[in-house]
Amino acid sequence: MTYFEENKKYFGRYQRYVNQIERLTERFNELSKKISSTHSNNLDGMPRSSKVHSLDDDIIELDELGHRINSIKKESRSLRHEITNTLDHLDNPDYSAILEERFIHNKPMNVIADEIYRSERQTARLYSKVMNEYRFDKDSDAPLSN
Numbered sequence: 001m002t003y004f005e006e007n008k009k010y011f012g013r014y015q016r017y018v019n020q021i022e023r024l025t026e027r028f029n030e031l032s033k034k035i036s037s038t039h040s041n042n043l044d045g046m047p048r049s050s051k052v053h054s055l056d057d058d059i060i061e062l063d064e065l066g067h068r069i070n071s072i073k074k075e076s077r078s079l080r081h082e083i084t085n086t087l088d089h090l091d092n093p094d095y096s097a098i099l100e101e102r103f104i105h106n107k108p109m110n111v112i113a114d115e116i117y118r119s120e121r122q123t124a125r126l127y128s129k130v131m132n133e134y135r136f137d138k139d140s141d142a143p144l145s146n
Contacts (some may be wrong), residue, residue, distance in 0.1 A: 003135050004128075009135045011103040018106045021069060028065045031058060047082035060132055080104060086136055086143055095130040098123060 016070040035058050084104065087096045094116060101112045111124035 003133070007131045007134070008137050011083065011099070012139060013138075014076060015106065016102055017072055017079065018104070021072055021076075022106065024065055024069050024072070028062065028069065031062050031065065033060060034058060034134060038131070045139045051120045082138065090130070090134070092126075094118070094126055095134075098127050099130060102127065 035055065055140065087100050090099075091094045095118050101107045101115060103107070107115075108122055109127065110120050111126055113120040116123065118126070134145050136143050
C-alpha cells in the first residue's frame with residue numbers, strides 16, 4: 001500500500017463521520033422547514049391514505065435526529081482532535097490548510113483552491129505532494145516524511 005492509500009484510510013476514518021453528520025443535518029433542516037411551514041389541513045374531499053401522520057410525529061423525529069447528530073459529533077471529537085493535531089505539525093501551512101479543508105470540512109478541491117488563493121491545478125499538486133510524501137499515522141503526533 002502506498003503512502004497515498006494509507007493516508008486516505010487515515011483521514012477517511014473521520015470523513016465517514018463528517019458525511020454522516022452532513023446527511024443527518026440535511027434531513028434535520030428539511031424536517032425543520034416542514035414543521036415550520038405546517039398549516040391547517042386542506043379538506044377537499046379527496047381520499048387520504050390510512051396512515052395518519054401528525055405534527056407530533058415530525059417533532060419526535062426532529063428531536064431524535066438532533067440527538068443522533070450530537071451523539072455522532074461527540075463520538076468523532078477525539079478523532080477530529082487527533083487529525084487536526086497531526087496537521088498542525090506539518091511544516092508547510094498550505095499543506096495543513098488543504099488537508100484540513102478537504103478532510104475535516106469536507107470541501108471539494110475547487111473551493112479549497114479559492115480559499116487559499118491558488119489555482120485548482122496548484123492545489124491538486126500540493127494535495128498530491130503532501131499525501132505521497134508524508135505518512136500520517138494514528139500512533140504518531142507528527143507526520144513522518146519520506
